[in-house]
Amino acid sequence: MINRNDIYDKNLNFLIGSGASVGLLPTLELKIRKSGSSSSHTLETLATQFESDKDIMCLIFSYYVENVIAPAAKFDISSLSNSQKDVLRNYIRFLEAILTLLNKKGGAPRANIFTTNYDGLIAHCAEHMIRSGKYDFILNDGSVGFVKKTLQARAFNRYTKDQGTFDRHEISVPQINLLQPHGSVYWYKDGENIEVSYDLKRSSARADNVPSWMDTDFETLLGDGSKDDSDINPIDFVVDEEVRDDFWRNYQALPVVNPTKWKFHETVFEEHYYQSLRALSYELERPNSVFIVFGFSFADEHILNLVKRSLSNPTLKVFVCCYSDGLKATLEEKFRGFDNVEFIRTDGALDFDTFNSEVFVASAPDVTGAS
Amino acid sequence: MIQIGQVTAVVGVEITIRANDCSNLETHFYLGKSFKGVSIREFIAIDHGFREIICIVEGEFLDERITEGDGPNLQFVRKLKARPIGFFEDEKFHDGIKFLPKIGDSAKLLPEQQVERIFERGSAGGYVIGRLMKEDIAISLPWQRIFNSHLGIFGNTGSGKSNTLTKLYTVLFDNKLDGIGASSKFIFLDFNGEYTGAQLVGADQKKVLRLKTRTDDGDRFALKEEHFWDAETLGILFQATSNTQKPFLRRVVTERKKYAANAYSLISYVQSIFRRVLTSESPSAEALELLKSLSRHLSLDAGLVDSVHKVGYHRNQTSFYYDDAGIRRFFGVDNQTYADHFEAAVGAINFQIPNGFRELQIRSELKLISDLLYGSVQYEHIQPLMRRIEALMGDFEKVISVLEDGEEAKTITVISLRECNQEIKKILPILIAKNYYELHKSLVSSPPETTMHLIIDEAHNILSQQSNREAESWKDYRLELFEEIIKEGRKFGVFMTLASQRPADISPTIVSQLHNYFIHRLVNDRDLALLENTIATLDSVSRSQIPSLPQGACVVTGTTFDIPMLMQIDKLPKDKEPDSSDVNLEELWG
Numbered sequence: 001m002i003n004r005n006d007i008y009d010k011n012l013n014f015l016i017g018s019g020a021s022v023g024l025l026p027t028l029e030l031k032i033r034k035s036g037s038s039s040s041h042t043l044e045t046l047a048t049q050f051e052s053d054k055d056i057m058c059l060i061f062s063y064y065v066e067n068v069i070a071p072a073a074k075f076d077i078s079s080l081s082n083s084q085k086d087v088l089r090n091y092i093r094f095l096e097a098i099l100t101l102l103n104k105k106g107g108a109p110r111a112n113i114f115t116t117n118y119d120g121l122i123a124h125c126a127e128h129m130i131r132s133g134k135y136d137f138i139l140n141d142g143s144v145g146f147v148k149k150t151l152q153a154r155a156f157n158r159y160t161k162d163q164g165t166f167d168r169h170e171i172s173v174p175q176i177n178l179l180q181p182h183g184s185v186y187w188y189k190d191g192e193n194i195e196v197s198y199d200l201k202r203s204s205a206r207a208d209n210v211p212s213w214m215d216t217d218f219e220t221l222l223g224d225g226s227k228d229d230s231d232i233n234p235i236d237f238v239v240d241e242e243v244r245d246d247f248w249r250n251y252q253a254l255p256v257v258n259p260t261k262w263k264f265h266e267t268v269f270e271e272h273y274y275q276s277l278r279a280l281s282y283e284l285e286r287p288n289s290v291f292i293v294f295g296f297s298f299a300d301e302h303i304l305n306l307v308k309r310s311l312s313n314p315t316l317k318v319f320v321c322c323y324s325d326g327l328k329a330t331l332e333e334k335f336r337g338f339d340n341v342e343f344i345r346t347d348g349a350l351d352f353d354t355f356n357s358e359v360f361v362a363s364a365p366d367v368t369g370a371s
Numbered sequence: 372m373i374q375i376g377q378v379t380a381v382v383g384v385e386i387t388i389r390a391n392d393c394s395n396l397e398t399h400f401y402l403g404k405s406f407k408g409v410s411i412r413e414f415i416a417i418d419h420g421f422r423e424i425i426c427i428v429e430g431e432f433l434d435e436r437i438t439e440g441d442g443p444n445l446q447f448v449r450k451l452k453a454r455p456i457g458f459f460e461d462e463k464f465h466d467g468i469k470f471l472p473k474i475g476d477s478a479k480l481l482p483e484q485q486v487e488r489i490f491e492r493g494s495a496g497g498y499v500i501g502r503l504m505k506e507d508i509a510i511s512l513p514w515q516r517i518f519n520s521h522l523g524i525f526g527n528t529g530s531g532k533s534n535t536l537t538k539l540y541t542v543l544f545d546n547k548l549d550g551i552g553a554s555s556k557f558i559f560l561d562f563n564g565e566y567t568g569a570q571l572v573g574a575d576q577k578k579v580l581r582l583k584t585r586t587d588d589g590d591r592f593a594l595k596e597e598h599f600w601d602a603e604t605l606g607i608l609f610q611a612t613s614n615t616q617k618p619f620l621r622r623v624v625t626e627r628k629k630y631a632a633n634a635y636s637l638i639s640y641v642q643s644i645f646r647r648v649l650t651s652e653s654p655s656a657e658a659l660e661l662l663k664s665l666s667r668h669l670s671l672d673a674g675l676v677d678s679v680h681k682v683g684y685h686r687n688q689t690s691f692y693y694d695d696a697g698i699r700r701f702f703g704v705d706n707q708t709y710a711d712h713f714e715a716a717v718g719a720i721n722f723q724i725p726n727g728f729r730e731l732q733i734r735s736e737l738k739l740i741s742d743l744l745y746g747s748v749q750y751e752h753i754q755p756l757m758r759r760i761e762a763l764m765g766d767f768e769k770v771i772s773v774l775e776d777g778e779e780a781k782t783i784t785v786i787s788l789r790e791c792n793q794e795i796k797k798i799l800p801i802l803i804a805k806n807y808y809e810l811h812k813s814l815v816s817s818p819p820e821t822t823m824h825l826i827i828d829e830a831h832n833i834l835s836q837q838s839n840r841e842a843e844s845w846k847d848y849r850l851e852l853f854e855e856i857i858k859e860g861r862k863f864g865v866f867m868t869l870a871s872q873r874p875a876d877i878s879p880t881i882v883s884q885l886h887n888y889f890i891h892r893l894v895n896d897r898d899l900a901l902l903e904n905t906i907a908t909l910d911s912v913s914r915s916q917i918p919s920l921p922q923g924a925c926v927v928t929g930t931t932f933d934i935p936m937l938m939q940i941d942k943l944p945k946d947k948e949p950d951s952s953d954v955n956l957e958e959l960w961g
Contacts (some may be wrong), residue, residue: 006398006405096430107444288396315373339403 001344001357002292004321008101008362010317011289014110014281014332015303016122019295019323020094020352024080025072027118032221033336035228035348043068044299046222047258049229055239056232058247061258062212063222069256072119073185076200078129090352091125095176099137100362103176108159114280116182116303118256120198123178125185137174138251143196146318150193153275181276181303187255210250213243265281272312277306284310291318294355297327298334318342321359325352372479372910373401375409376451377471378417385438386417386426386471387440388478390449392439392475392827399480402706406480409451409901411506412912412937414486416479417472422460424472425489426453446646451478451749456934457489463741464489466933483508490936497546500538510938514543516931516951517887518824522869524925525898531923532870533949535889535940536828537570539868544572544783555822557783558807560800562829564789565949582770582799583790591772592786592799596726596953601622605731607848608767609759615752620879621739623731637724637734644740645717649682649702654691656684657750658743665736669731675716702767719873727773728764735760766795801849808856809866813865819864825856828949830869835876850878857884875901887929890941892920 018027028042043064051367069325080088102109113122126139151177156177164171185203188195197203209307215237220225255269285306291307298320299303310316318341322328328343335341346354376740380387398407401423407413409428416423430452439446457466484615487508498514517616522539526532540557560721567579583589598604602621602806611617630636644665648658659682666679681694684702692709694697702708735757742748770791786803788796811823827833834853834888857867857880867885874882875897890909893899899917902909910930917926923942928935942948 003398009396010400079841288399290400314402315402317402340400342403 001346003103004362006140007272007290007292008104009106010199011283011286012098012101012105013283013289014098014111014114015280015290015291015293015296016115016117017296017299018117020091020115021087021117021119021121022295022351023123024084025075025117025144026068028068031223031225032231033225033228034235035230038141039214040225041229046229050232050234053234054244055237056234058239058244059215059218059237060215061116061251062247063219064252065210065212065254066214067209069118069185069254070204073116074200074204075119075121075124076122083172088121088125088128090356091121092129093350094358095122095125096135097356097360097362099135099174100178102137102176109172110159110177112156112177112179112279112283113198114179114181115277116180116183116300118180118184119183120186123198126176130241131149137176139176139178141178141180141196146286149192149196150190151187151272152197153272153279158280167179167203179276179279181273181280183255183269185254185256187269188254189253192268193352194272198243208252209247213239213244213247239288277302281306281310284316287311287313289313289316290300292321292360293315293319294321295323295352298331304334308335308338310341314340316340319344321350321355324327372416373399373406374477374479374481375415376478378474378476379450381471381474384454384468384471386453386455386635387417388417390452390478392446394449397497401747404482405927406482406507407486409480413917414456414481414489414506415451416459416481416485417455417476417477417557418479418586418858419458419470419472422458423479424458424470425464425479426455427833428453444758453478453535457486459488460560463934475920476776481929489934490932498542499941500535500542500913501923501938504937504939510936514547517526518543518865518928519822519861519864519866519933520886521861521866521884522887522889523874523885524889524891525874525893525902526872526925527895528872528921530891530893530920531829531925531940531954532872532891533565534923534943535869535925536826536870537566537892537947537949538943539889540571540938541943544576548572548576550793551709551782555782555783555824555827556780556807556811557824558803559785560803560825560827561781561787562789562796562832563950564787565828566785567789568950569757569946570943570949571785571947572783576781577785579785579787581787581790583797584766584769584792584795587769589790591770593685593772593774594802594806596773596775598809599727600627601772604805607805608798609756609763610798611756613848615749616756618758619738619742619748619753620735621910622742623735626738627734632827637858638721640737641665641722642717642720644737645720646709647715647744648740649691649713651744654689654702655743656686659684659691659742661736661743665733666781667738667739668733669722670717671720671722675713675720678712678716703773727771729770730766732760733913738837766792769847770795770799796832800827801852804856805852808852808865809859811865813846815863817860817862822864822866824866824868824870828870830871831873831876834869834871834878834881835873836878850881854878854880854884857881874898879905879928884943885929887927887931889925889927889938890918891925894918908932908935941947 012106016191020237027175028044030041030043034045043060047057047060050060098111102111115122123139129135130137140156142151142153142155144155146150156179159175161170162173186196186198188197218237221232257273283289300357311318320331321344322331325345328345332343344350344359346358348354350359374391375392376447378386379389396408398405399408409415411428411430413428415426415428418428428451431588432450432452434448434450437448439448455468455471457464458470471800483506486506490503490510495569497511499509499511504513521925524532524536561567567581567725568574571577578591580590582592605620606613606617613622645662648662662681666676683694688701691702693702694711695704699709711799723773725733739748739757743750788799791799807823807825815821833849836850843903858867869877871877879901882901888906890902904915906928909926913926913928916937924937925938926935927938929952
């Protein structure tokens with residue numbers, strides 16, 4: 001539904017939210033409902049509601065670490081079920097489509113993927129594709145170095161060319177920049193730098209190191225669709241202060257942006273988040289840019305406001321994929337008054353599979369059977 | 372609006388525009404609207420006060436002497452050559468070069484709706500047969516002004532002519548069939564049986580005549596008796612020469628009319644002819660031969676036929692004799708022989724008067740005999756006509772039926788000539804066209820309240836200018852008829868639609884009289900030269916594209932359209948498309 005002829009020669013940008021990893025990694029969604037409404041809470045809304053209660057917050061974030069961060073940190077590509085592999089396959093199709101577009105783009109074949117996910121699925125899929133030998137491209141995650149890779153924002157402005165031995169020709173290698181404004185489970189604080197390491201043992205050990213503190217009653221409540229937030233009675237849940245402090249100390253070492261509007265105190269990480277967001281706003285303000293959003297509901301206000309600000313660029317075209325009609329209505333409300341945003345809906349749910357087969361297709365349409 | 376450059380030169384009607392960077396994208400997004408990028412044959416607007424001059428891009432150049440910036444991508448100065456075609460004033464498009472831009476005026480891209488308005492002048496919408504090829508915008512053609520004009524559809528075989536023709540009328544019938552009602556007639560001359568299925572309209576809403584010469588079970592084209600008994604019609608059917616044969620036919624027709632009131636007259640005529648031939652003072656051998664064939668053609672008493680065949684001609688005595696079992700009995704003045712052998716039998720002649728071609732054959736034989744007896748005709752001149760009648764009659768009888776009242780025509784009639792032999796394919800369309808044309812002309816008032824549309828696919832079959840096989844005079848007649856329809860038809864509400872793969876074969880008079888053209892891919896030089904010389908509205912850019920048009924695409928031009936447009940005609944669904952698809956070898960040989 002996004003015409004490949006319209007976008008291939010533009011500055012291509014993508015924003016991938018947690019909707020893409022559904023089926024492989026859990027999302028922030030909870031079963032427990034908001035009191036007085038039929039819609040359910042997410043970790044984010046629940047945390048905002050109990051912001052002042054330290055005990056409950058500790059419980060919520062322990063739940064977050066155990067159920068959301070740990071699965072991402074312990075993600076092992078070699079032990080997956082078939083349905084989980086489908087998610088990876090969709091990531092590969094998505095990257096393939098981008099590469100098809102880049103191959104048609106004259107000049108500098110580059111695209112930017114921004115993702116609020118801190119899982120490493122794009123990195124794993126790109127690795128798999130490059131190793132298969134069928135693809136030649138560079139996934140630039142912003143890290144520089146050999147033994148110890150560290151993040152540098154300027155790395156995103158570096159481009160690779162294949163140059164002939166006799167300097168007679170040079171060919172730009174297609175490049176996909178991967179920017180993670182919400183951090184990654186593969187980032188580690190290293191003095192003033194951020195180290196990137198895709199070592200599975202290291203990331204899972206760190207996730208295990210967080211002394212999360214869980215109350216089974218609380219966990220049951222969160223997973224109960226018949227309860228709402230008024231059923232959480234603060235008196236029932238008390239956490240020992242020492243345990244709580246220990247949790248927060250370790251938690252804050254995790255390089256992920258909290259699912260709340262909390263200000264983050266780790267300046268090293270924060271600077272990098274800020275750099276990624278600045279890159280997003282720069283890219284969107286370049287002339288003739290295209291911005292395709294998938295699996296992201298713009299619940300993060302800082303990203304929403306940033307995109308809105310860049311929408312003053314008249315040559316920017318934004319395609320927002322809406323999972324459901326309800327979400328489309330919400331998003332239309334959020335982007336009211338901006339002509340350059342187009343909302344995309346398909347019959348049925350617009351999941352990653354539909355996105356790759358109907359919305360964002362760069363290969364030639366299948367002609368078998370068509371007249 | 373996206374500004375894409377400034378005018379830097381205006382030389383005559385050639386405008387040079389210096390293009391900004393990024394103006395070479397395929398699509399531009401601006402505030403969410405998409406604009407087609409600049410490339411050849413694309414439209415751009417140049418601001419000119421309250422008017423916008425619309426130009427068509429004719430070329431793109433790179434000025435490599437001047438570069439801009441020093442980044443990784445060196446920006447060269449791109450220049451566009453454009454030609455004005457019209458202007459917008461108060462949202463209305465006017466064609467023609469009335470204003471020219473000035474240096475410094477800014478050039479902008481046109482949003483899609485405005486491009487649409489350039490082509491859709493005052494059409495009431497709904498009549499969509501295709502999309503602009505480059506802009507990919509569905510265009511509604513002004514049907515009001517297409518169907519009251521003569522249309523020509525040209526293109527090489529396989530370029531999509533038949534699809535265009537079918538689409539034109541399918542869309543018309545889909546939208547307007549109820550409105551058309553009884554006020555118009557559509558006659559499709561279908562040489563290859565391409566429209567006999569569910570094409571054009573549902574099979575129940577059209578009448579399909581499948582004419583066959585090979586077998587006897589085909590449909591027949593109904594000819595009203597009074598139209599059949601017309602020297603012109605008969606002349607067409609039997610390709611009569613105008614000097615001798617046609618006057619003869621005219622005499623036959625007049626005579627028939629004269630005695631039409633008396634049903635018995637033909638019988639007494641036959642009787643008198645018998646008597647007169649056999650008792651003539653100066654017996655004529657030819658008359659005798661004719662009498663013999665006449666007696667065969669009439670279903671006469673077997674005894675009489677036998678007797679007639681026993682009559683011989685003695686050349687030395689210039690007299691007839693009757694071969695009575697080896698004894699020659701001459702017909703004398705006393706007429707004893709006639710009285711003995713014929714008088715009674717001839718007096719008893721009685722037969723059912725045949726109609727149609729049989730009647731014609733008999734009447735012309737009678738007429739010829741009678742003319743011979745009076746010595747008022749050269750047998751050698753008329754005899755070829757009699758031979759042709761004899762030879763063609765069998766074929767004609769299979770495809771034409773002569774009825775007293777004719778037949779009520781349906782709104783849409785498809786006449787399939789697929790199973791007819793070459794001779795019939797050549798002659799019959801002319802008869803059909805003439806018949807409908809005359810009929811319509813006699814009914815219509817002025818201004819016409821009813822219209823008739825004659826649609827001829829593969830028109831080179833009958834409108835070709837040269838043919839080695841046919842006589843010169845016959846060819847003239849054939850072309851004259853169609854030239855008359857095309858020249859005078861409009862006044863009577865008669866319109867032709869021609870489709871052909873060889874426009875150069877069709878008489879230039881006819882091609883140049885057409886009003887609107889749908890020109891598909893044509894590669895032959897002669898065809899292209901003809902188009903160049905006869906179609907005034909075709910511009911050079913469109914013409915240069917004709918040899919390389921893809922299947923289904925055509926240049927649409929003519930009096931109805933302001934500017935020629937390149938259109939991709941929509942493909943019809945499988946059950947609606949004409950039966951002229953390519954052979955699928957994969958399926959056949961796979």
